[in-house]
Amino acid sequence: xxxxxxxxxxxxxxxxxxxxxxxxxxxxxxxxxxxxxxxxxxxxxxxxxxxxxxxxxxxxxxxxxxxxxxxxxxxxxxxxxxxxxxxxxxxxxxxxxxxxxxxxxxxxxxxxxxxxxxxxxxxxxxxxxxxxxxxxxxxxxxxxxxxxxxxxxxxxxxxxxxxxxxxxxxxxxxxxxxxxxxxxxxxxxxxxxxxxxxxxxxxxxxxxxxxxxxxxxxxxxxxxxxxxxxxxxxxxxxxxxxxxxxxxxxxxxxx
Amino acid sequence: xxxxxxxxxxxxxxxxxxxxxxxxxxxxxxxxxxxxxxxxxxxxxxxxxxxxxxxxxxxxxxxxxxxxxxxxxxxxxxxxxxxxxxxxxxxxxxxxxxxxxxxxxxxxxxxxxxxxxxxxxxxxxxxxxxxxxxxxxxxxxxxxxxxxxxxxxxxxxxxxxxxxxxxxxxxxxxxxxxxxxxxxxxxxxxxxxxxxxxxxxxxxxxxxxxxxxxxxxxxxxxxxxxxxxxxxxxxxxxxxxxxxxxxxxxxxxxxxxxxxxxxxxxxxxxxxxxxxxxxxxxxxxxxxxxxxxxxxxxxxxxxxxxxxxxxxxxxxxxxxxxxxxxxxxxxxxxxxxxxxxxxxxxxxxxxxxxxxxxxxxxxxxxxxxxxxxxxxxxxxxxxxxxxxxxxxxxxxxxxxxxxxxxxxxxxxxxxxxxxxxxxxxxxxxxxxxxxxxxxxxxxxxxxxxxxxxxxxxxxxxxxxxxxxxxxxxxxxxxxxx
Numbered sequence: 001x002x003x004x005x006x007x008x009x010x011x012x013x014x015x016x017x018x019x020x021x022x023x024x025x026x027x028x029x030x031x032x033x034x035x036x037x038x039x040x041x042x043x044x045x046x047x048x049x050x051x052x053x054x055x056x057x058x059x060x061x062x063x064x065x066x067x068x069x070x071x072x073x074x075x076x077x078x079x080x081x082x083x084x085x086x087x088x089x090x091x092x093x094x095x096x097x098x099x100x101x102x103x104x105x106x107x108x109x110x111x112x113x114x115x116x117x118x119x120x121x122x123x124x125x126x127x128x129x130x131x132x133x134x135x136x137x138x139x140x141x142x143x144x145x146x147x148x149x150x151x152x153x154x155x156x157x158x159x160x161x162x163x164x165x166x167x168x169x170x171x172x173x174x175x176x177x178x179x180x181x182x183x184x185x186x187x188x189x190x191x192x193x194x195x196x197x198x199x200x201x202x203x204x205x206x207x208x209x210x211x212x213x214x215x216x217x218x219x220x221x222x223x224x225x226x227x228x229x230x231x232x233x234x235x236x237x238x239x240x241x242x243x244x245x246x247x248x249x250x251x252x253x254x255x
Numbered sequence: 256x257x258x259x260x261x262x263x264x265x266x267x268x269x270x271x272x273x274x275x276x277x278x279x280x281x282x283x284x285x286x287x288x289x290x291x292x293x294x295x296x297x298x299x300x301x302x303x304x305x306x307x308x309x310x311x312x313x314x315x316x317x318x319x320x321x322x323x324x325x326x327x328x329x330x331x332x333x334x335x336x337x338x339x340x341x342x343x344x345x346x347x348x349x350x351x352x353x354x355x356x357x358x359x360x361x362x363x364x365x366x367x368x369x370x371x372x373x374x375x376x377x378x379x380x381x382x383x384x385x386x387x388x389x390x391x392x393x394x395x396x397x398x399x400x401x402x403x404x405x406x407x408x409x410x411x412x413x414x415x416x417x418x419x420x421x422x423x424x425x426x427x428x429x430x431x432x433x434x435x436x437x438x439x440x441x442x443x444x445x446x447x448x449x450x451x452x453x454x455x456x457x458x459x460x461x462x463x464x465x466x467x468x469x470x471x472x473x474x475x476x477x478x479x480x481x482x483x484x485x486x487x488x489x490x491x492x493x494x495x496x497x498x499x500x501x502x503x504x505x506x507x508x509x510x511x512x513x514x515x516x517x518x519x520x521x522x523x524x525x526x527x528x529x530x531x532x533x534x535x536x537x538x539x540x541x542x543x544x545x546x547x548x549x550x551x552x553x554x555x556x557x558x559x560x561x562x563x564x565x566x567x568x569x570x571x572x573x574x575x576x577x578x579x580x581x582x583x584x585x586x587x588x589x590x591x592x593x594x595x596x597x598x599x600x601x602x603x604x605x606x607x608x609x610x611x612x613x614x615x616x617x618x619x620x621x622x623x624x625x626x627x628x629x630x631x632x633x634x635x636x637x638x639x640x641x642x643x644x645x646x647x648x649x650x651x652x653x654x655x656x657x658x659x660x661x662x663x664x665x666x667x668x669x670x671x672x673x674x675x676x677x678x679x680x681x682x683x684x685x686x687x688x689x690x691x692x693x694x695x696x697x698x699x700x701x702x703x704x705x706x707x708x709x710x711x712x713x714x715x716x717x718x719x720x721x722x723x724x725x726x727x728x729x730x731x732x733x734x735x736x
Contacts, residue, residue: 051687051691052690052691053687054683054687055683074690074695075687075690075691076689076690076691076693076694076695076696078691079690079691079692079693080693084691085691087688087691090688091684091685091688093685093688093689093703093706094677094679094706094707095703095706095707095708095709096702096703096706097706100702100706101692101702102692104692104694104698104702105692105693105694108692108693108694108695108698109693112693144706161692165692165693
């Protein structure tokens with residue numbers, strides 16, 4: 001089985017500071033991986049590097065996505081190839097409606113795959129269907145993207161876009177932050193509904209809470225730029241109980 | 256990364272699309288301005304004596320005036336004696352049909368995408384084309400004539416309808432109004448004249464296309480539109496100029512008069528050569544545009560999409576004299592590279608229950624400077640006046656500037672005046688977000704800018720709205736690096 005994502009000895013940082021110090025990670029089709037870790041361990045950096053944010057410099061290692069060298073691709077190419085990042089802080093774009101934005105994005109994706117744009121009526125129907133998945137009112141389609149949306153609405157809008165773009169790999173960066181329990185449940189429901197044997201999800205989170213709803217196959221603990229421990233779902237529960245300190249201490253001893 | 260860089264390099268390298276020149280035999284005056292030049296122009300136009308006197312008076316007044324120093328723009332001093340005030344395509348006799356028009360000239364119009372032929376009938380556009388100083392060919396005059404509509408070069412109107420011109424010219428923008436209006440009054444070479452009779456709704460968009468072709472020439476066109484009681488007209492002007500290293504002056508005057516219950520909609524898509532990336536060349540666009548809502552319940556609406564010119568200095572204004580009259584100003588002004596724009600409007604409320612609406616969208620990129628300058632003035636007699644102003648600025652990158660100078664002078668306590676302003680920025684975060692959804696940077700900028708300008712673009716006639724949308728994207732190519 002060809003993995004969807006294969007990261008080997010990835011090192012990266014911002015300006016002179018190295019943040020990722022050798023990440024190894026393999027994500028296979030159908031899997032959900034959770035990446036946990038205390039603040040500052042490099043979780044969001046990993047998400048940003050995978051999506052191709054320019055502020056970060058990759059200093060070593062390799063990332064293969066669907067058999068292709070991910071690091072060679074521009075951010076928009078990564079997206080068109082099927083990589084999706086649900087942002088921790090989704091951006092507001094005044095004047096551009098949610099519908100127009102997603103229409104443009106889906107149009108680019110289809111063009112990349114050599115497909116014609118969808119008929120407007122079919123596209124509208126599709127948008128409405130996917131909005132239901134995250135319990136958003138279709139009136140959001142006519143509003144400027146994320147402008148005046150609550151924190152929960154922004155996160156649901158991320159999952160709505162994910163549903164429209166049907167990525168091969170979805171990276172959810174702290175999607176649970178700032179969500180109340182109802183919103184969390186809705187977002188998780190959306191993510192679960194999109195799971196299939198041919199795609200994969202990487203859930204980045206600080207808390208175990210989200211993993212009650214999105215059940216991971218593998219849990220990794222990131223500390224100080226390295227994955228210091230991997231295990232099944234029970235690892236998340238153990239972290240919840242014991243906190244991150246025992247991991248930090250163990251890592252310090254090993255180093 | 257690499258491919259993105261090459262895309263950016265490609266678009267940064269893209270150049271002004273309309274920068275061709277046309278090789279036509281020209282009749283030129285030597286540079287310089289004196290009374291003889293004014294007399295020459297007037298004689299060339301076979302104008303009535305009163306028009307010459309009017310011009311000379313304007314010229315004498317101009318000589319006593321100083322260039323305005325208050326706009327938020329900077330440029331080297333203009334030598335008004337180094338400008339050519341008359342340039343015209345040489346012609347044997349006036350062309351009676353298209354067959355007699357210089358084929359080179361027709362080819363120019365092809366390049367500009369203005370076929371003078373039948374297609375335009377289908378498109379519902381009558382075009383008055385002004386190349387440098389002379390109006391070359393006006394289409395569909397006959398059709399309009401049936402309705403009593405006059406749409407012709409102003410030089411022709413001076414011959415065929417002198418009383419109408421005499422009644423209205425300078426009535427909205429007097430020759431002494433400002434430095435450039437005075438200059439224009441002295442040396443204007445051509446422009447359009449429109450008269451819509453009582454109760455007539457002009458069935459097609461009237462359109463004028465201006466183009467500066469000759470080197471070192473100024474273009475001083477003068478447009479006068481009169482809408483008689485209960486009439487309606489929509490008028491559109493478009494502008495381009497060839498690419499030149501030196502700066503060229505464009506100092507136009509546009510006057511609009513709307514009588515009782517008449518409506519004039521005036522749209523501009525201005526794409527004069529903006530100069531190159533380093534700020535060499537480009538048009539100085541110093542224009543006076545003003546309309547007067549003379550009658551009760553009349554309406555004047557200005558819509559402008561300004562993407563060109565090295566420097567833009569214009570304030571399309573409305574004097575709301577008639578009770579219940581309405582003035583509107585919708586503007587998108589784009590500056591990129593080293594362009595400078597100081598533009599806005601004046602709404603002068605005189606009549607009772609007059610209303611005005613201002614929607615200004617400035618977009619600055621590169622190292623450009625973009626200023627909105629607007630005045631809302633409510634006179635003491637203007638009971639129940641209302642104004643709504645919205646001035647938004649969009650910044651692309653870190654090196655450009657946006658400035659807002661709103662002035663309010665309210666002398667009647669019953670006035671309602673609202674002002675809203677926002678400033679937003681297309682920063683790296685927004686662009687990265689779009690990229691992450693598969694939208695490349697250039698498309699993202701176009702998407703955002705068109706969304707931002709939509710309220711104004713919606714005011715344009717349909718076929719021009721599409722053109723303007725493309726123009727916005729082209730103007731901002733290479734603005735993000």
